Amino acid sequence: MTHLWKSADKSIQKRVLQPGIFTKKPTECSTCTINVENINVTGMSEMDLKVKYHTNILDGEPEKTMVIGEASSKIDEKIERVICMMNINERSLVIIAMPLKQSESIDNNESVIVQFEITLSLCKRYKPVWNWSAEEKYQVASRYKEKGTVLFKDSRIIDAFRRFSKACKLLITLEPIADLELNKQLEYNINNLKLALYNNMAICQLKQKNYQHVVTLCTKVLNKDKNNVKALYRRGVAYGNIGDNEKAIADLKVILTLEPTNHSAKEQFDVYNTRLQLSLQRNKDMMRRMFKTY
Structure with a gap:
């Protein structure tokens, strides 16, 4: 009997070639040893795949040890998803479709097809996320955030955003945090990390x-910390770029009150203030012409 599984978006297919030993499946933070063989790529060369999609799982030696949840690229996240549906000693044929452009969907664009065989030989299973303590969630989220920061510095903006978002979702499972009755330092650290993640996701979205x-992400930060300069600046620039010069000026003015020597804020304030004044003048001129007509 052929055991075939497809993801809801049909970008991943897994067909069992050799059934394994029925066990509990790998979970987040499980340490797995895998063997990847017979890689075949359609739509680009295998080397280009590794460069373009930043895969670590399909690169290097066939056998490697990995930790579920640590994938830093979209294709490796898809492979992790496959591994989380495998039994020990199972060997499966996996087919993954990736869009030619990372920011685009598979449905609307030509795709690269990656096919390979994968065997899960060992798994040191970690406890399910819902059994993690608040401290564990904080530590893992911190690690994901640091990885995201490295990716951002490498100009891998989309991959960085996914790391920040994954960390944030982990912390959101702790809400409402006041009900957990944590020690004050841990509660403070979790809240601070969450605000930093919102800010980091905001800069990724600004780059895109x-x-x-x-605006949405920075507002989440400012609802908790009204004088957060990074959030004020990023929201101000975002408002300016969608043509809301008044709101842009309001945010940037707060920064200049807090930090009068902030040159970036002053520069952006001047840009949007000039645009606002020109817009107001055009409106006045238009009204003047209308009254002259009558």
């Missing part, structure tokens, strides 16, 4: 010119 998402 997703300005409305920037």
Whole structure:
């Protein structure tokens, strides 16, 4: 009997070639030893795949040890998803479709097809996420955030955003945090990390010119910390880019009150203030012409 599984978006297929020993499946933070063989790529060369999609799992020696949840690229996250559905000693044929452009969907664009065989030989299973303590979630989220920071510095903006988002989702499972009755230091650390993650996701969205998402994320920060300069600056720039010069000026003005020598804020304030004044003048001129007509 052929055991075939497809993801909901049909970007991943897994067909069992050799059944394994029925066990509890790998979970987040499980340490797995895998063997990847017979890699075949359609749509680009195998080397280009590794360069473009930053895969670590399909690169290097066939056998490698990995930790579930640590994948730093979209294709490796998909492979992790496959591994989390495997039994020990199972060998499966996996087919993954990746869009030619990372920011685009598979449905609307030509795709690269990656096919390979994978065997799960060992798994040191970690306890399910819902059994993690608040301290464990904080530590793992901190690790994901640091990895995201490295990816951002490497200009891997989309991959960085996914790391920050994954860390944030982990912390959101602790809400409402006041009900957990944690020690004050841990509660403070968790809240601070969450704000830092919102800010980091905002700068990623700003780089991608997703300005409305920037506004939403920065507002989450400012609802908790109204004088957060990074959030004020990023939201101000986002407002300016969607044409809301008044709100842009309001945010940047707060920064200049807090930090009068902030040159970046002053520069952006001047840009949007000039635009606002020109807009107001155009409106005045238009009204003047209308009244002259009558």
